[in-house]
Amino acid sequence: MILKLFLQEQGATTLVIGAIASVNAAGALLGSLMWGRVSDRSARRPLLFATVLGAATAISVLIALPPAALALGSTFVRAFMRLGFATVTMAIVSGASATARRGKNLSYVTSAQSMGFAIGSIFAGFLLEQLGYRWGFAVMAGLPLIGIAFLFTLPHEPAPITPARRSSWKLALSSGLADLFISTILRQIAIFGTFSMLVVYMAANGIPPRYIGVVSAFNTGTQVLALILFGRLADRVGRRRIFMLGFGMSALTPCVFAISTHIAVMMVGYAAVGISFSSLHIGTTAHIGDRIPADRLGTMLGLYETCRGLGGVLGPLIAGTIAPLVGFPGMFVTMGGIAALGFLLMLTRRLVSRS
16 A cells, blocks of 8 residues: 555556556466475475565565665565465465364464454554655564564474476366366456555545555455354355355445445445455365365465466556546446456356256
């Protein structure tokens, strides 16, 4: 949020500001796939140290208030490291979980991440107003370093088993996950495209930074409890019902932003995104853990995050291109239509499977 407002103040175009989300997603795309593969072939705890230090270093570059090109490079590296941390963590927890508790255990990890995002969103606006851009970036760069102390408490792992070489997409096809991954790409195009313009959209409608951060926190704040709830439900009612709810809600939420500029409706939209992400993410990651052997979990969870990243690269570019042509409301409706395609693909696939 701070970076987007900084570039807007420097006179950057909507395409450049939207490119922040695309570059972020590109880093996530490459990082999740690479770190997932590495985590299946080496000890995972050292990877967590490397990704935390890398993310902190990337954020520290912004303290110098660099030009847009360098800021985008910092965004790429930060995302590359952050998704590596997330992928390795999910692989550790999923591999150590029994099937009956996998959704619940994964929900704790993702909920903790969402809590961090929510706290960051709430305080980012206040931090910006009190300290300015330079010191705001300095505080953000220092926060990941605090987490390093907790990594020393992790137990040592047994030596990893080298998995048999096999294409990730071939494994996805043989496991019946290909349609899920394609639908995930479409969903991410819609959500990342919507989110890439929301900060600018709210600022253009006169909402100050302190309230933008609070409104944004309704997304991740909702996830904190929703992830735990859906984690339990995924273990009880099945993974598919949970992630289908996420796909359906993802098609509706961009349209919420299209119908109003009022701050209360914005909060409803962000909360709906939080619920849709929670059900989709927990249902999908638990589903992958059920179908994939432990020695390939890192790779397949990385491929899932890569699909999310691919959609995140395309979404902001599409949104930034069509927003000047159809306006913000038209862009939001278009994003909703793209997410609906992902939902229909999964629904059609389910009906065909039943037949």
